[in-house]
Amino acid sequence: MPSSVSGEEDDDNFDTPKNVAQTTPQNPGKRHTIKRKKVDDNDGDEYYQNLSERELLLTLVREVKDIKSDLAEIKSKVHDWEKKINTIQQQSNKNTEKIASQEKVIAVQRKKIDDLEKVTENLYCKLNENNVIVKGTRANNQQQAYREVNRIFNQLGGHEPGINSIRAIGSGKLIVKFNNNHDPTFLFENAGRLGRQGFGLEKDLPPKLRGIRNNLLRQRRELLENKVATTVKVTTTSLLIDGTDWYDYDRNTGLMEKRRPRPIRNI
Numbered sequence: 001m002p003s004s005v006s007g008e009e010d011d012d013n014f015d016t017p018k019n020v021a022q023t024t025p026q027n028p029g030k031r032h033t034i035k036r037k038k039v040d041d042n043d044g045d046e047y048y049q050n051l052s053e054r055e056l057l058l059t060l061v062r063e064v065k066d067i068k069s070d071l072a073e074i075k076s077k078v079h080d081w082e083k084k085i086n087t088i089q090q091q092s093n094k095n096t097e098k099i100a101s102q103e104k105v106i107a108v109q110r111k112k113i114d115d116l117e118k119v120t121e122n123l124y125c126k127l128n129e130n131n132v133i134v135k136g137t138r139a140n141n142q143q144q145a146y147r148e149v150n151r152i153f154n155q156l157g158g159h160e161p162g163i164n165s166i167r168a169i170g171s172g173k174l175i176v177k178f179n180n181n182h183d184p185t186f187l188f189e190n191a192g193r194l195g196r197q198g199f200g201l202e203k204d205l206p207p208k209l210r211g212i213r214n215n216l217l218r219q220r221r222e223l224l225e226n227k228v229a230t231t232v233k234v235t236t237t238s239l240l241i242d243g244t245d246w247y248d249y250d251r252n253t254g255l256m257e258k259r260r261p262r263p264i265r266n267i
Contacts, residue, residue, distance in 0.1 A: 114251065117208070124206045125236070130164075130178045131204035132187055137172050145174055152199065153183075156190045175204055205236065212237055212249050219256070 134152075139145035145166045153161050162179035169175055178184055187194070191201050205213060216239055220232040223241065233240040239247045239256065246259035 121206050121209055125209070128177075128204040130181050130184055132176050132178070132184045133169070133202040133204055134174045134176055134187075135172060135200035135202065136198045137174050139168070139174065142166055142168075149174070149176055152194065153186075155197070156186070156193065158186050158190075203236075209236055212251075216249065 134149065137145065137148050139148050145168065146163065149161060149163060149166065153159065161183045164177040164179050166177070167175045187201055194201060202210075203213065213234065213236060216234050216237075220234050220239065223229045223232050229241045231242055233243075237249045238259075241247065247256040248259050249255075250257050
């Protein structure tokens, strides 16, 4: 037996003791772990000891190779996940941009709708500026309606009104269309006296403006009852408080905003 053994030589060049089990793996491609036997200090079989370390080294090399392969596979999966996440993020960014773009379009269209509504409402108010809704009447037909409106003017000490037409719109409600704007003004100036007689007056407004005006009338009543203001004048969409401060109704927020004073031009 040679005095020194190199780990690079073939196993056939050496005699293997009978009491030593063969440690070469049967299937080199299959992962396995070799359990190294404990070598007794008195055992002088240097060949067995070197061979076991060689096999152990080969096994460790294979284990490291397998770990590197697994690590490469994990890195590949992580890379794929990162690509998918980036794709999702890019798609999300595109969707966010689309949403922002659509919101701008919606805002533009909403403004157009608001502008058209204002034009329609202004036209409605212009065509019906001489109309007055009278509540609390007892007329059952058009002839009685004419008599009742004339009696109201007579009780207020006014002149005979110029009535263009009268139309019933519900129980005790009439829309009276006058030939001029003096008669409607006269009625609203005497709204307090008519209220004590059981009559109520309203301007003939489109539904949205009617709701805004009712809200303004409610605020007017609260301001006067709480003594926040001495006088409150109500227009279609505004309040004039104590003859100095104007507050306009904001349709978008539903709140009252104080009107900014117009700048004084230097002459």
